[in-house]
Amino acid sequence: MTYSSLQKFGWSNVFFQQLSFDEICTEGTLEQIFRITAIHRNRVEAMGANGESSIICGAEFQPLSQHLAVGDWVMAEAAHEHHRLVRIFEPKNRVRRISNGLPQVIAANLDYLWIVTSANEEFNVKRLERYLALAHEFDITPVVILTKTDICDDLEHYLGQLDSLGADNVHALSVNTPGSLDALSAYMSEGSTIALMGSSGVGKSTLINAMFHTDLATQAIREDDAHGRHTTTHRELFFCDNGVAIIDTPGMRELQLYDAEQGLERVFHSIVELSQQCRYNNCTHAEEPGCAIQAAIASETITQAHFDNYLKLLKEEASQKRRAEGAHAVKHYYRDYFKKVYSGRKDQW
Ligand SMILES: Nc1nc2c(ncn2[C@@H]2O[C@H](COP(=O)(O)OP(=O)(O)OP(=O)(O)O)[C@@H](O)[C@H]2O)c(=O)[nH]1
Numbered sequence: 294m295t296y297s298s299l300q301k302f303g304w305s306n307v308f309f310q311q312l313s314f315d316e317i318c319t320e321g322t323l324e325q326i327f328r329i330t331a332i333h334r335n336r337v338e339a340m341g342a343n344g345e346s347s348i349i350c351g352a353e354f355q356p357l358s359q360h361l362a363v364g365d366w367v368m369a370e371a372a373h374e375h376h377r378l379v380r381i382f383e384p385k386n387r388v389r390r391i392s393n394g395l396p397q398v399i400a401a402n403l404d405y406l407w408i409v410t411s412a413n414e415e416f417n418v419k420r421l422e423r424y425l426a427l428a429h430e431f432d433i434t435p436v437v438i439l440t441k442t443d444i445c446d447d448l449e450h451y452l453g454q455l456d457s458l459g460a461d462n463v464h465a466l467s468v469n470t471p472g473s474l475d476a477l478s479a480y481m482s483e484g485s486t487i488a489l490m491g492s493s494g495v496g497k498s499t500l501i502n503a504m505f506h507t508d509l510a511t512q513a514i515r516e517d518d519a520h521g522r523h524t525t526t527h528r529e530l531f532f533c534d535n536g537v538a539i540i541d542t543p544g545m546r547e548l549q550l551y552d553a554e555q556g557l558e559r560v561f562h563s564i565v566e567l568s569q570q571c572r573y574n575n576c577t578h579a580e581e582p583g584c585a586i587q588a589a590i591a592s593e594t595i596t597q598a599h600f601d602n603y604l605k606l607l608k609e610e611a612s613q614k615r616r617a618e619g620a621h622a623v624k625h626y627y628r629d630y631f632k633k634v635y636s637g638r639k640d641q642w
Pocket residue numbers: 440441442443444466467468469491492493494495496497498499500
């Protein structure tokens with residue numbers, strides 16, 4: 294068996310180069326590498342070259358939700374009939390949020406964020422702009438998907454608004470219209486990881502079932518809760534036959550805007566560029582003479598709604614930051630964490 298056997302689970306050079314020379318030369322290292330598919334209180338489920346395994350996580354990784362997420366690659370050594378977590382590979386990207394004042398990781402190593410919305414009253418451009426900002430912030434390629442076009446009388450109304458988003462990847466489709474899902478296969482190369490986001494009822498599960506010929510209901514797994522009772526939870530990352538990993542977690546579905554300053558600047562780049570043309574450096578874009586943004590709104594180059602949403606998201610982001618005791622606290626937390634995790638490895642090189 295070689296490392297290429299892990300590629301269908303999303304393994305790539307980014308992770309391989311984090312192995313030390315000794316590790317690469319040591320027999321059995323490959324069997325110690327896993328990708329996390331579900332997280333429980335003290336252990337995680339993971340997929341490796343030899344199939345699925347349960348990995349016990351020691352006190353140094355507690356609480357798990359702050360240290361690792363579905364999609365992470367880890368190293369774990371065999372311990373009796375289980376495995377024991379040794380270390381976490383530095384991820385390509387990580388989706389984080391603040392929960393009760395603490396950073397929490399939701400998912401890791403994503404290639405695409407499928408932002409799902411439906412062609413009915415659920416549709417909301419502001420929400421889409423927010424999701425796009427999130428995707429950019431976390432360095433994930435966003436794909437906007439408009440569902441339920443089969444039951445929509447005024448598709449142009451929605452397509453026009455999607456156009457105004459200026460997003461690169463936009464698809465309108467319906468699971469009831471044969472062929473309309475074909476365009477999505479462009480995102481489904483072996484080893485790619487897709488996470489879904491969107492309001493309840495827009496058709497995320499239906500889309501997954503149709504695209505990947507899977508039945509989400511069959512992805513249930515059993516676990517023992519703290520009192521030894523059996524409970525059923527859903528696997529949050531699963532692999533399809535074509536080598537695509539799907540992440541569908543409640544955490545992704547509930548994600549709020551946080552620390553997305555750069556993401557916002559990308560989605561609202563026209564406003565950011567305009568603001569640099571205002572006569573005064575400290576223009577508040579309200580009533581100052583020579584305000585380029587007000588001029589653009591007056592000439593209908595941008596809409597008042599687009600500008601208002603930018604202000605609203607900026608404000609929301611600022612208040613999230615304050616609540617989290619400053620975004621820097623969070624960034625430092627992660628930097629220190631990775632330093633701590635990887636400092637022990639330097640002497641292996
Ligand atoms: N007409 C039509 N109905 C659809 C389409 N896609 C999904 N639906 C229906 O919309 C309803 C909600 O779909 P789900 O797939 O459960 O939505 P979801 O986004 O997974 O919802 P949550 O699990 O609550 O987040 C179901 O009754 C689906 O049959 C579509 O393209 N066309």
